[in-house]
Amino acid sequence: MATEAKAHELIVSVSPHVRGKETVGRIMWTVNLSLLPAFIAAVYYFGPRAAYVTGLCILTAVLSEHIYQVSLKKKTTIGDGSAFLTGLLLGLNLPASVPFYIPIIGAVIAIVITKLLFGGLGYNIFNPALIGRAFLLISFPKLMTIWTEPTARFVALDAKTTATPLGILKEGGLSQLMQVFGDKTELYMSLLTGNRAGSLGETSVIALLIGAAILLYRGYITWHIPVSFLATVGVLAWVFGGQSGFFTGDPVIHLISGGLILGAFFMATDYVTCPTIRKGQVIFGIGCGIITMLIRLKGGFPEGVMFAILLMNCFAPLIDRGVKSKLFGAVKEQKK
Amino acid sequence: MSKAATFERGIHPEYHKELAAGQSIVQAKLPQRVVIPVSQHIGAPATPSVNIGDEVKKGQVIGSTTAFVSSPVHSSISGKVIAIADFPSATGRMVQSIVIESDGKDEAVPFKEHPDYLNLPPEEIKAIIKDAGIVGMGGAAFPTSVKLSPPKEKPIDTVIINGAECEPYLTADHRLMVERPKEVVEGLKIIMKSLGVRQGYIGIEENKPDAIEAMRSAASGESNIEVRPLEIKYPQGAEKMLIKAINGREVPSKGLPMDVGVVVQNVGTALAVYEAVRYGKPLIERVVTVTGRGIRKPANMMVRIGTLMSEVVEQCGGLVEDAVKVIAGGPMMGFAQWTLDVPVVKGTSGILVLTKDEYVSSDEYSACIRCGSCIDVCPMGLNPSMLSILSEKGFFEETKEYNIFDCFECGSCAYVCPAKRPMVQLMRLAKSQIKP
Structure with a gap:
């Protein structure tokens, strides 16, 4: 009898x-995969330079994590896909024109x-x-705000520089934005497809939403943060965003321009830095929306998604x- | 999905019930010797009332008790007491046990029958149940007579028979409901009678349609007993979750089912109650599901209490080559065994053998990534993520603020955790370091 158990070396x-089957690696690599449409759109609109900039970010991120951990005699964690994801997200948040040292510095900081x-x-x-991007924007404000025009071709060598839609809106108002894009339908179409100046991965709303749908379907993100974030931005843009008084703003422009879609679905939802309780995530999303619109409408920068998320990151532990x-059983107990 | 009753949150593990669900209950061979622990239940251990060398008969009391929260133990075979000493038990602890060598005759003490069992006064029913050594057979092994004796200020109006059997793999209750539905219903009626309760329910997960049908037809003549299909979800069979699903009552935090007027009893317990009250038979055997890919011939076996697991496993064809883990109970809350030389006890609902490919190592885990999956599944509405971090860092006192003592260690959080953190272990650690 005892021999039987011995022969089997039972594990206790x-x-x-x-x-369950979920692992950190499976989640992270799925998120990486869900950003593939946005990456393809970036290469389509901004040319091979998009791949070069993003690739450099990823390579630096993965290498620096590996070197750091190996030199401290820790187990390397580059296999879990999170360093890759950080590099990818940083790359998609940079303009196409940045020189090579910008992605490297940004990824190391991140x-x-x-x-x-x-x-x-x-x-x-x-x-x-x-944080990597914020560091770069503050340290290299010029380099980080040179926006090349999308060429929709695979050559982007002599790309012209221009301003982002939000930049134009901030400087010249809606009328100037209309001048640049023609009519409203064309403006919306350009914003949805991604045919506009901006950070590499933020421009194509359609590509980003395909990725977001994958994450929602797999249950890796829930509606709480993106919906509360977007709804807040939409409402505030409608109420305060107009030039002819309250309730005259165009919420659609604010929703589909800048880094909002990328930020709301892929960055504000970062597990580690957002609240864990769903109710708290709604508060977090609303906070992100308020700060974003405060910066866009009243601040010095045309875009505020990055700072909004970073500021709300500080509040995540407090919200939790x-x-x-x-x-x-809590309700009944109170009634007694 | 369906109109089946359920609770909020929970998980959907793979059930693997098919391995044993179709196997009719078979009588295990009479063991050559049994090891009967004097403590197989929650509460005070029984005191051995026999000496080494004594001849005992089947059903004879060999461990008695005078404590309220306790239970006597009986010999499950006839033979001779050969040892009274500490033996390993299925929970991993050493427990004082009485070892009896069989004389092969299987002679029983006379059992006192009660053909008019439904007319017995409640006090007598409770006394019979206590003397028969009946404890909750779902796994927790809480003395049944105690559950049936609530204090006066907690009036009971509902009895629920727990046929959820939400633990993956296990099919013991399923088979009992299919094969002996009438007796389970009679057991329920006795329990209702002892509590003076009018309303009885039998809750069964929807993955056992044959059991639902069998129980419905067995209870068809009883206007005050209702069979309720339950959604297939773990831990549907946890008392608080079951009550919530059946009649919507929420047992208060840190409270007991009796606080909402409910007593829950397992299917096996109901059968044991019937056999004890009707035929005077003490709890000396139970159905054990022997299953998993690591066992050659999965089965549901009627096993004498005290039979060594090794004997049961042998009768089921033994372990397969790459069997790596033997669990007493189900995969979610059962105990892993280091030896098969431990006895089947009153709370042993299954012997589950997992193979190498089913085994997930918990040796390596990473930091919590705060994904919130555990919060989404915790049936008690706790924040396991925060609790595990606090426990890991030694902030035990702080875990109280997050209601650590409402955790009943169902393991749902650990099941979904992508970082493979030892959630249940961390909960137990914190609980062991502080007082409620």
Whole structure:
């Protein structure tokens, strides 16, 4: 009898003895994959330089994580796809024209300073890619705001520079935006397809929504943050965004321009840096929306999504403390 | 999905019920020797009332008790007491046990029958149930007589028979409901009678349509007993979740089912109650599901209490080559065994053997990525993510603020965790370091 057990070397471990199929790697690589349409759109509109800039970000992010961990004699975690994702997101948040050292500096800041020095995946307070971009924008304001016109061809060598739609809106108002794009339908079409100046991966709303649909379908993100974020921006744009008084703004322009779609679906939803309770995520989304519109309408920058998410990242732990999920049996207890 | 009753959140693991669901209950061979722990239940252990060398008969009390929350134990065979000592038990602890060697005759003490069992006074029913050593057979093994004796200020109006059997793989309750539905209903009637309750329910997960049908037809003559199909979801069979699904009542935080006027009993327990009250038979055997890909011939077996798992496993064709884990109970809340030389006890609902490919190592895990999956599935509405982090970092006192003591360790959080964190272990660690 005893020999039988011995022959089998039974493993003793704590329950549960079966586990679901999800892993951190599976989630991260799926998110990477869901950004593929946006990446393809970036290459389509901004040419091979888009691939070069993004690739450099990814390579630097993965390499710096590996080197950091190996040199500290830790287990390398580049296989979980999160460093790759940080690099990819940073790349998609950069203009096409940046010189080679910009992606490298940004990726090192994102991975080493923002993520690894805080303890690695799970411990970082801020979205690494966004800190990388914020650092670059503040340190290299000129280089980070040279926007090349999309060429819709695979040559982008002599691309002309222009302003982003939000930039035009900020400087010259809606009338000037109309001048540049023709009529409203053409403006909307350009914004939806991505045929406009901007960061590499933010321009094509359609491509981004395809990716977002994958994440929603797989349950890797839920509606709470994107919907509350977008709804807040839409309402505020409608109420305060017009030039002829309250309730005259065009919410659609604000919703589908700038980095809002990329930010709301792929960056504000970063697990580590957003609240964990769904109710808290709605507060987080609304906060992101308010700060975004405050910056867009009143601030010095034409775009505010990045700073909005980073500022709300600070509040995520606080929101998690304040908002709790409903305890089973809690209501009855209070009634007693 | 359907109109089947359920609770909020929970998980959908793979069930693998097909391995044993079709196997009729078979009688296990009479064991050559049994190891009967004096504590197979929650509460005070029984005291051995026999000595080494004594001849005992089947059904004879060998461990008695005077405590309220406790249960006596009986010999499950006839033979001679050969040892009284500490033996390994299925929970991993050493427990004082009485070892009896069979004389092969299987002679029983006389059982006191009650043909008019439904006319017995409640107090007598409770006394019979206590003397028969009946405890909850779903796994927790809480003495049944205690559940049937709520304090006066907690009036009970509903009895629920738990036929959810939400643990993957296990089919013992399923088979009992299919094969012995009448007796389960009679058991329920006895329990209702002992509590003076009019309304009885039998809750069964929808993946057992044959059990639902069998129980419905067995209860068809009873106007106050209703069979309720339940959504297939883990942990549907947890008492609080079951009550919520059946009549919408929410047991208060840190409270008990009796706080909402409900008593829940497992299917096997109902059968044991019937056999004890009707035929005077103490709890000396139970149905055990022997299943998993690691066992050659999965089966549902009627096993004498105290039979070593190794003997049961042998009768089911033994372990396959790459069997790596033997679990007493189901895969979500059962205990992994280091040896098969532990006895089947009153709470052993299954012996599950997992193979190498089914085994998921929990040796390596990473930091919480705060994905919130655990919060979305926790049936108690807790924040397992936060609890696990607090426990991991040693902030045990703080876990109280997050209601650690409402956790009943169902393992749903650990099941969904992509970082493969040992959630249940971290919960237990925190609970062990503080007082409620």
